[in-house]
Amino acid sequence: MTDRALCVVRAGALTSVQDEGRHGHAHLGVPRSGALDLPASRLANRLVGNAMGAAVLETTLNGCAVRPLCAVTVAVTGAPCPVTLDGRPVAWGAPVRAPAGAVVEVGAATHGVRSYLAFAGGITVEPVLGSRSTDLLSGLGPALLRDGAVLPLGSPAAAYPPVDEAPAPGVPQELVLRVRPGPRADWFTADATAVLAGGHYRVSSASNRIGLRTEGPALRRAVDGELPSEGMVLGAVQVPPDGRPVVFLADHPTTGGYPVIGVVPEPDLAAAAQATVGMPLRFAPVGRP
Amino acid sequence: MSTPRTLPVGEHALLVELEDGEAAGALHAELLRRRAAGTLPPVREIVPAALTVLLDGVTDPQALAAQLTRWRIPPLEAGAQEAVEIPVRYDGPDLADVAALWQVSEQEAVRIHSSAEFRVAFCGFAPGFAYLTGLGERYAVPRRDTPRTSVPAGSVALAGPYTGVYPRSSPGGWQLIGSTDAALWDPHRDPAALLGPGTPVRFVPRAAR
Numbered sequence: 096m097t098d099r100a101l102c103v104v105r106a107g108a109l110t111s112v113q114d115e116g117r118h119g120h121a122h123l124g125v126p127r128s129g130a131l132d133l134p135a136s137r138l139a140n141r142l143v144g145n146a147m148g149a150a151v152l153e154t155t156l157n158g159c160a161v162r163p164l165c166a167v168t169v170a171v172t173g174a175p176c177p178v179t180l181d182g183r184p185v186a187w188g189a190p191v192r193a194p195a196g197a198v199v200e201v202g203a204a205t206h207g208v209r210s211y212l213a214f215a216g217g218i219t220v221e222p223v224l225g226s227r228s229t230d231l232l233s234g235l236g237p238a239l240l241r242d243g244a245v246l247p248l249g250s251p252a253a254a255y256p257p258v259d260e261a262p263a264p265g266v267p268q269e270l271v272l273r274v275r276p277g278p279r280a281d282w283f284t285a286d287a288t289a290v291l292a293g294g295h296y297r298v299s300s301a302s303n304r305i306g307l308r309t310e311g312p313a314l315r316r317a318v319d320g321e322l323p324s325e326g327m328v329l330g331a332v333q334v335p336p337d338g339r340p341v342v343f344l345a346d347h348p349t350t351g352g353y354p355v356i357g358v359v360p361e362p363d364l365a366a367a368a369q370a371t372v373g374m375p376l377r378f379a380p381v382g383r384p
Numbered sequence: 385m386s387t388p389r390t391l392p393v394g395e396h397a398l399l400v401e402l403e404d405g406e407a408a409g410a411l412h413a414e415l416l417r418r419r420a421a422g423t424l425p426p427v428r429e430i431v432p433a434a435l436t437v438l439l440d441g442v443t444d445p446q447a448l449a450a451q452l453t454r455w456r457i458p459p460l461e462a463g464a465q466e467a468v469e470i471p472v473r474y475d476g477p478d479l480a481d482v483a484a485l486w487q488v489s490e491q492e493a494v495r496i497h498s499s500a501e502f503r504v505a506f507c508g509f510a511p512g513f514a515y516l517t518g519l520g521e522r523y524a525v526p527r528r529d530t531p532r533t534s535v536p537a538g539s540v541a542l543a544g545p546y547t548g549v550y551p552r553s554s555p556g557g558w559q560l561i562g563s564t565d566a567a568l569w570d571p572h573r574d575p576a577a578l579l580g581p582g583t584p585v586r587f588v589p590r591a592a593r
Contacts, residue, residue, distance in 0.1 A: 118428055118429070118441075119428060119429065120511075120576075121429040121431045121438075121440065122429065122430060122431050122432065122506075122507060122580065122581050123507050123511055123512060123575075123576065123577040123580060124507040124508045124509060124510055124511045124512060124513055124577075125511045125576075223571045224571055224576060233510055233511050235511060235571065275392070275394050275395060276392075277391055277392040277393060277394075278391035278392060278393045278399045279391075323433065323434035323435050323436075324433045324434050324506070324508060324515075325399060325433040325434065325435070325436040325438065326399065326429075326431030326432075326433050326436065326437070326438025326440070327438075328393055328394055328397045328438070328440050330394060331393075331394075348508065348509070349431060349507075349508055350431065350433050350506065350507075350508035350509075355393070358393055358394030358395075358397075359394075360394065360395055361396075
């Protein structure tokens with residue numbers, strides 16, 4: 096086995112391999128998956144000279160630690176957190192040269208939820224249907240990180256971009272998600288959009304890579320009965336029988352039978368990926384009434 | 385055929401609603417024909433479902449919606465494609481209950497199911513899980529009152545008007561009438577799913593083990 100690999104020292108609470116996801120297979124019931132905070136994973140890749148869609152590690156709240164078996168450039172983005180190299184603090188949001196055998200430790204997020212670790216050459220586990228992403232809904236792709244696991248790395252690019260630090264958006268104290276009404280806004284009472292827009296919601300602890308769940312005022316249905324299953328998109332705001340909206344994230348099911356009151360535009364979902372439990376959440380309707 | 389209804393889904397998608405499953409299947413087939421012929425604007429995902437087809441990853445959904453309503457969509461043609469045959473042992477734990485719901489003997493229930501011509505209406509629930517229509521509404525059955533925590537892979541099952549085959553072991557509330565060794569899902573095979581939308585399917589009885 097080549098030494099272009101990483102050994103997992105501390106897997107963390109929920110660390111997965113992610114790239115830009117598995118597209119074009121939704122009609123077979125395959126979720127898109129991919130990094131939840133896509134701008135952050137792309138930035139990490141750019142900092143180490145990778146193509147933007149190379150596979151990275153996505154951590155959840157408490158980081159992880161890995162030991163590259165070869166010298167490799169690494170960058171950490173997404174949720175801000177302490178980064179150390181063999182215990183010495185190094186930069187977050189900047190390329191760092193890790194010697195072979197050094198332990199790269201990503202600590203607990205000081206804000207936000209998900210940090211991204213990109214390695215020059217990318218993580219090169221076997222792709223499944225064109226993607227290396229772990230899909231937590233359907234179990235496709237590589238397993239979640241376990242202590243002691245070894246992940247292969249690709250060959251780094253010949254040239255690095257002349258970047259030593261990159262600006263990253265700060266993590267807001269409140270999550271604001273725009274919502275474009277439809278396709279099933281007419282399944283709700285006339286005041287439901289006003290309730291959604293004016294309601295004080297909070298991010299629920301039941302949130303995960305499949306959906307951002309909420310606590311707050313319930314949206315009431317005007318149409319009873321069951322909606323026949325229909326195709327679902329990323330950002331769909333689906334309303335289950337309890338009336339609390341769920342915003343579909345990357346691992347969402349491809350079809351669903353609860354009505355969708357509106358859709359959050361994709362650029363807003365990176366902030367949703369970093370929203371901590373209990374964070375205030377507002378929905379801002381845009382476009383068609 | 386009446387004009388399909390188009391519903392907005394965010395900035396880059398469109399949901400087309402049809403009057404019945406047949407019409408949804410016909411629109412899905414037409415979309416695939418047009419995509420293959422290069423006359424459909426780029427669409428990342430075409431996802432048929434019970435009464436709808438979702439078009440996701442579309443640059444200008446409104447323009448596509450306007451175009452769609454002018455199409456003349458031919459009805460689905462039976463026998464245009466060779467059916468996938470799935471060998472089944474009709475030994476499921478709910479076969480007796482299903483036969484009772486249909487008010488026939490178990491033997492007759494097997495005959496009804498194995499002589500029907502099915503079509504994959506859509507996929508969902510899990511990769512490779514196909515919702516097959518073909519039995520007709522008169523043979524619709526309810527889900528189990530208490531879902532099973534684990535349904536074995538290869539279980540052939542009924543719920544509502546649909547037949548499905550579990551691609552892998554999972555929890556499930558469908559009525560289990562039989563089992564198959566067919567590999568419904570193999571990500572290293574192309575195509576990964578044995579049963580994609582639109583595929584005609586027949587179930588062929590095999591002796592129980």
